[in-house]
Structures are given as structure tokens and as C-alpha cells.
Amino acid sequence: MSYEWLIALRYLKAKRRQIFISVITLISILGVMVGVSALIIVISVMTGAQEDIKEKILGANSHITVLSYQGRIENYEELRNRIEQMPEVLGASPYLESQVILLFGSRVGSAVVRGIDPDSALRVTTIGAQMISGKIDYLKSGAFEGEEQLPGIAIGKDLSSTLGAGYGDIINVVSPMGALGPMGLSPSARRFRVVAVFEFGFYEVDAGFVFISLAEAQKFLHLGKQVDGIEVKIKDIYLANDVSKKIERELGFPIWARTWIEAHKPLFAALKIEQMAFSIILGLIVLVAGLNIISTLVMMVMEKYRDIAILKSMGATDLSVMKIFIYQGLLIGVIGTVLGVIAGLVLCWLQIKYQIVRIDPNVYQFAVLPMKVKLGNVLTIAFFAIIISFLSTLYPARRAGKMNPAESLRYE
DSSP, rough: OOOOHHHHHHSSSGGGGHHHHHHHHHHHHHHHHHHHHHHHHHHHHHHHHHHHHHHHHHSSSSSEEEEEEEEEBBBBHHHHHHHHHHTEEEEEEEEEEEEEEEETTTEEEEEEEEEHHHHHTTTTSSSSGEEEEGGGGSSSTOOSSSSSSSOEEEEEHHHHEEEEEHHHHHHEEEESSSEEEEEEEOOOEEEEEEEEEOSOOOHHTTEEEEEEEEHHHHHHHTTOOSSSSEEEEEEEGGGGGHHHHHHHHOOOOTTEEEEEEHHHHHHHHHHHHHHHHHHHHHHHHHHHHHHHHHHHHHHHHHTTTTHHHHHHHOOOOOOHHHHHHHHHHEEEEEHHHHHHHHHHHHHHHHHHHHHOBOHHHHSOOOOOOOOOOHHHHHHHHHHHHHHHHHHHHHHHHHHTTTOHHHHHHTTT
16 A cells, blocks of 8 residues: 555544544535435436336337328238237237216216227236236126126226226216217217226326227227227337337338337426436535535645645655545545445335335325336446545645645744
8 A cells, every 4th residue: 555545544533633624524424425325315216216107108008009190090900910020029909099988877087998909908018917806808798797798898996986986887988989870970878897997006097098899999989990000019118219110111101100208208208307407406415525525625735734844855746745635535535425325225225125105196106105226327326426526636635736845844
């Protein structure tokens, strides 16, 4: 170990008359520690929220949606077969959507009815795993054994609470997409039996969507053999842009494809901006700790001017003197960073393991504060904390290196 390191380590040990400087040194270490731990916690929360929302969105929706510029798609079976032959694709399922009104007793609600193929939909979304009562297979004609044979409908947990309708109840569904008669377009109304209740944990889906079989949707909406689009699930969700372009090239005009990123771009953009804002705000804590390091070293230089003069008289160069105070500042930064990383990771682990902080899921979409720790984020935070600590040492270290030993010892 060089003598610069030995002197730097010795200067960190306070003597009785240097207690004030030692207290400021401790405050600097605590400042770096708090800043680093706060950044790790906040970034982990934002990352956890993004991952949780992404899982819920992709659970209810596909990775890619294939649509037509000309409106609805008629030859969807042929298109689905061509899409499923692509090596990147895991599954494809046609769907049909329309806005409807639901009535149960005296209660009224509105939702988007989505007609799906129960078999192929299981390969595209996680709807089968989200059922809290009933089964998605009950949407098939005749699959549900009841007193009266009615087409099945699956509703979300929040919509079920709004209507007061549960598993086995019969609800009326009214659609403005009715048949064209002598008096013009008349609404279409039909009775459905609730054969499943689902919960994705995403309010927009649990309160705003209902599912029926694709065949029933086509009859109910009087659309023949048409669908609105084809949902596609791929192997790697982050290759959605490349696969969507490939689908457009393979199928040609008027077919176009929309990825899950494009469909929910405003939501993820808002989360990204929030993450950046919190990072900047909490990064200022680390910056303040860096200013504390500057003040600590400046006072240390003023306190040790005689030691500096003696070292220079013994042949120490300006660079060697600078290294002493640079090493001292780096020690403060590294100790604070290490303690901050440990504190941040421990607090994140406690939240992930024991779910200490709980929040209202009706407001925030989460039952507990979500967290996901990524090694890359932790290393980036630690790296910048140490860089700030290093930059904070340059001015006082330069002042120490430029000190004239003759001037320092003149009045001793």
C-alpha cells in the first residue's frame, strides 16, 4: 500500500481537536448512503410497477394485433394459418369487439364485448389462468350445463361487483349494432349466462370487458364471418416491432400490425417520465453529499497545512499530495455507496419477501408496493455515486497540491 493511502486512512481517524471535521465526514458518508439507497428503492419500485403493469396488459392482450385498413377481416382463417407458420409466432387467435350495455335487474353497466375463439385464445393470452370462478371452455355452445341453454359470457370481477351479477346469473346484453329492418337499424338484445368471472388485476379490463365466443359474437352483432383482427403471441415480446413488420410484408396490403408497445405507448411513456423525474430528484441527494465531501476536504486541507508543508519539504510532489485527499474523498464515497447499496437491497428484499407496504388496489392497481431489483440499475447508481464523490475531491485536492510549504511554515 502506498504512503498516500496510509495517510488518507489515517486522516479519516479523528483526533480530539478534529471532532467537528469527523462529524462532517460522517454526515457526508450518510448523505451518500441515503441517496444511493433511496435511488435503488425508487428505481426498483418503478421497475416493478412497469413489469407488473406489462404482465397484466399482456395477460389480457396479445403481443401483436393484426388489423385491416379496410375495416373488418373476412378471410381470417387463411391469414391466421399463414401467421402461425412463421417461426417467431407461438399462436394466433381471431377476435371481434363492440361496445354494449349490460343489464341485470335494476343495474346497468357498459363494457366492450369481445368475441374470442376459446381454444386459440388460450395460446395467445392468459385468460384461462385468470378465472376466479367458472372456465373459459364454458363459452363454447352447450359446454355449460344449466337449467336453460343460453350462450355463455365471462365478466370481470369489478364489473361483476357493479352489476351484482355472479357465476350462473343471467344478464341481458344490448348492442347498437343491430339488424337493418324496415324502421332502420334496430338494437340487438340477447340473454347470456355468466359462465366465468375473471380477474386480471387491471381495472380497465376487469371493469370494462366481457368475453363471449366468436361464433356468438358474429351472430349477436350480425357480422357474418367477419372479425376485427387477429391477436398474435410471439416468442420474444421485445422483437414485436420486427415481427409486426414481417407480418405486414408477408400478408401485404391492406393488412397492418400494431404491437403491444404502440397500443399502450402513453402509459409506458408516463411511467418512464416518472422514473426519470424521481431519479433526478433523488440524484440531488447524492449531489448534496458530494458538496459535503468538498467542504470536509477543504477543512481538512486547512487543518493539515503543516503536514502538507512537511511532506513537501521531505520531497512529496504536488501529485502525491493531491492523491492523499483524492483517496480520502473516494473512501468517503465508496463507504457511503457500499452502505447505501446494502441498505437499499435489504429494504427491497424485505418488501419483496414480506410485502410490508400495502396499498389500495382500487386506486393504484397494486395490492402491495411492487418491486423488482435489476443488477444493472444497482451498478449504474453505485457507479455514478462514486464518480460524483471523485469529482468532489478534485478542487480541495488541487488546492492542497498547490500549497507552498514555505508560506505554510512561515508563521510557525
